[in-house]
Amino acid sequence: MSKQTSAVEPHGWTKFFLHTNGWLVYFFFYAPILLLVVFSFSDSRNVGTWGGWTLEWYAEFAESRNARSALSTSLQIALVSTVVSVVLGTMSALALERFEFRGKQVFDALLYLPIIIPDVTMAVMLLLFFSQFFELLGTVFGIELAKGVGSITLSHIAFSISFVSVVVRARLAGMDSKMEEAALDLYATRWQAFRYVTMPQILPGIAGGGLLAMTLSLDDVVITQFVTGPGGTTLPVYVFGLIRKGVTPLINAISVVMLVASMLLVVLSLLLERSRSGSGTA
Amino acid sequence: MNTKHWLRLLAGLFTLTLLAAACGSDDDESSGGADCEVGEIDGDLAMYNWAEYIDEEQLQEFADEYGISYSLDSYDSNEAMQPIVSEGGSGFDVIVPSDYMVSVMISAGSLMLLNYDAIPNSSNLSDDFSNLYFDPEGGYSLPYQWGTTGIAVNTAVVGTDFPRSWGIIFDPAISGQFDGQIQLLNDPRETMGAALKYLGYSMNTTSEDELAEATELVAATAGRLAAFNTDSADEFLTSGETVIAHGYSGDMFVQFLETDNPGDYVYFVPEEGGTRWIDNFAIAHDAPHPCTAHTFINWMYGADQGAALTNWNYYNTPNAAAVAGLDEDLLDFVNDPAVLAGGVDSLEALEDTGDFEVNYSDAFVEAKG
């Protein structure tokens, strides 16, 4: 985009409206977050009643074996499911956007189903499937598998993979396929062309898809609850249980910790990105 | 590999799966109890319990004592837990289903017959809990904790001069001035049950006429409510969102004690009667470590451990030997005779009504509008 201002640059009331709307949207997004952060320091068991400053909820979080193990289970599942869905999702996005093959239409349709299916339905589907699939593995192949972290991870991949594909594919569609040909013409192998030309350009899409997958995994309660087994209590499921027993600022403290952690992650990746592009290497 | 081969393999797997589905659910695998010695351990403990219903330290103590490790996972409704266990392969040992769910799970073959020889402490069970409707011989379950469902009132707003009746919720003549500050549980059986009780019927009725009458009553009340809510009934009351609340005894007691002036709140089961519910220890039909499970239940049934459980979660204990070990302030709340306005006999347990469950669910949705 050119830097010079043009006649279409919003001005007057339009500009004022756009600015105001922008700030209001941010205010809307952050109001509950702000409240959440503030009340995580409240010395009262009830969220919403201010009871003076305290750090006791963070201490409780640090001490609670339950909360910590739920957090680590969640992170573990989120990490694995994100990595797997990013890899598989990017591959299939490439296949759909750059290749022709038999069964493409069927695949294309199948890809959108997990996005539009209601949570509960998918949860019930997977519950029925896993109990029978594991039984089948047991009786036919003699492999004994128990539900838990494994089945939850498999399920999370099943619903985030489509989102990754769709996001990456949109990015690929916006990228001239001549770039890849140019790379091949310049002696790159297929892999090198992907590695040095395609991937850097669709990286925002891959990152976006990955973040989406991560968010979905870290947020999911319904599906997790249905396919869980021993050791499979994730943070949202734990929080859901806590809420049933009363919403205490402990939940806020947990959320704040996760919020800060994810923000640090993003800031770090932005810094990395900047330093990399600054040095001017490919 | 050839595409066709893949498809054939998938089709084969799929057919097998369906077959397994068709056969698997009819199997009754719960017949034989486990052959365990007292204190026998056959692996780590995997417990599946309601959230925040047991102190982790207590579990750790058990684990340390027997030199094993444990896992604790939680659910928030019987209905969420049941399919997990019933479908098999859950990997859980000890579970804590509520009364009606015990009978459902027995019928579904999801529970293991208990071997009482391995649970000598079961003699501590209070006599009030013999011959329970949902498990007449107690073959599959041992009560864990129990409580009631009733009404909590903020007396600072409502005053103390009110009838101890469901009418305080359902009769506008009594509570009309508090419209928009009343809450009912978001649970078809509890809420329809409360209305049925007020009308003088059984909360386990299978009469469509009686249910229709109750539906009308709830529908008429819906407009006067702040919310239908289960999770936060206690908090709404103490935060001032509501002044008359429908909720569970233990939740309410815990919440009262959290406030600066617990004396402002009162919990009671109306004179028409209310729900008594019992949560129970049970062992999953395919528990991987049945002996550890038995040993754990036996250990929990000791006097000290039973008291520790109640002192942590504020619900009533079915363990007669544990009563002596309960905290003083707890006894004031829990054992106050005024809590049960209609006496113990007015309490009723929610039973599984079989096919009629669907009617309850639909009636509730209809009543909410």
Place this chain on the structure above:
Amino acid sequence: MTAVEAPEADEEVLEVTPEFEAAAERQERRRGFLLALPEFGYLTLFFAVPLVIVVVYSFATRNRFGGTDLSGWNVDSYVKLAEPLVREIFFRSVWLAALTTVICLVIGYPFAYYLATRSLRVRNVMLVFVMIPFWTNFLVRNYAWRVILGNDGPLTKTTEFVGLGEHEYLFTQTAVVLGLVYGFLPFMILPLYAAIERIDRRLLEASRDLYANGFQSFRHVLLPLSMPGVIAGSILCFIPSLGAYVTPEILGGAKTTLLGSYIVTQFLTARNWPFGAAMSFVLMAIMLAATVVYFRKGGRTL
């Protein structure tokens, strides 16, 4: 010097034949297929097969204990879908979801445009700041709104202070819509932003040159060009709104039953799995049909 030498003499040089070309093309197709295969296989095993199982269940019967008997196949569950109660819930849910979508669009469009017209660096930072709130658990966010909207909450206090009198916000349909808008606004903003960012701004200048005023160039140039984003955003907003059940429960006080809650009720309260399965299957089919229509109309990205 050449960077790549011509093929060595001993290197096998294939002759150009239709067979070679066909083989190369086959290899290319196979490459595509192999790339898609892992996800294809995964979705088949962990999605399509379970889906078929659930469809099978929708024709089964609920037994007395709330289990499902895989025998006595019937279509009762589908017949039950025609009951007035279900119809009423369906239309109410569609109305609320549509309302949510429209509000998201009205708020999200100018915001996305605003984003797309910032400088590249600012834009990225702003986008990240849109996403950050959504990295907290959605339950927790909903509960935070409950505090804000509550009787003694900041919002009530503000309106009282400003002199607008006392207002009830919590446990109203307004609260439900607000919660839904909050939850799904980013799903509207992101595709809109992507669509608007792609538009050549010179086209707007051209329309101005052709005597369009600001609104006309929006109406006739910007809006049509960003239509794919509008539709994608609307689908991404509408679908989860229609299936939502946590927000109506927490912020709406569960006073009105929406489709999402009704389906959950079938599985988790009435334990009527066949009916729950039938209903979710039909819901999914409707959404699929809507999406297919969108793609037929030339949409590309979701």
Place this chain on the structure above:
Amino acid sequence: MSAAVELTAITKRFGDVVAVDAIDLVIEDGEFFALLGPSGCGKTTTLRMIAGLDFPTEGSLKIFGDEVGTLPPNKRPVNTVFQNYALFPHMNVLDNVAFGLKMSSVGKAEARAAAREMITTVQLAGLEARRPTQMSGGQQQRVALARALVNRPKVLLLDEPLGALDLKLRQEMQGELKRLQEELGISFVFVTHDQEEALTMSDRIAVMNEGRLLQVATPEEIYEKPVNRFVANFIGQTNLLEGTVENHDTVCLANGARVAAPSEHATGTAVAVSLRPERAHIRDRGDIPPGETSVDGIVERITYLGNARVYDIRLDWMTMEVREENRPGMQVCEPGTDVSISWDPSAISVVTD
């Protein structure tokens, strides 16, 4: 010495569509060669087959005597300047140019040094750290050239290299390309649909239409002696006078007039006589120089071009264009004037379909 590129009976089919139909083509080393034709004529497909981006269906494709038809693009000693350049937007100029060398495992330092040198050759020194998006069209063009040339390809392929540039820049780049080609001494094969560009730049031109090669010759030959109606029409402006061959020296035009037109075609063949507008002259009616052929018509319209005027002359059965250079004191006819058009018999060519 073998040819730089040699296509023998190369055919490319996409399903049922024949994109390139059994063409034979030899491009000599050091030649500036143009593939010219309307869009969809198969010229780009031909170029892509040489680059290795598409595989031919049949035929033989040799580069310096080696059969390469089945090799992937990264194994061929040719490089391409793509239409719209296809520069890598995430890399700066230096990395774009060094890309090919890095991929062919030349050391990083060496690759960069070579890239710098090539950037200087295309007169972009000092802009190494820029991103392609921060550059003008002409600069991007140079980057694309440098990126291809730094690899010292045996043949450089250019796909509509100047299409995206404005007129002035295009003319500048035409000279630049020519200069580079002469300096490097390798063959440039470029695809264009712009006949003027092809004429000015190339040593030889191949005119293509509907997948077939119609004529391969020098610009002069193509212009002066088009082999058929399509070539005559596509290259420059021309008047096509329909007729039939009467004998080796004469064609009988549609209106019955006989004109001197030597041809090899058999008697009775339907042909057209191609007459370039600048080769015909406007005469006063009947005032025909000896030895010239003429037809009569009426001036319909005159277009002033600065250095010349173009007359549209209506004949009984068609309209012809005649171009007269502007000379001082020259007499200009008004529209409606009765005139004759005359030309030297050597100025025409007889073409068939």
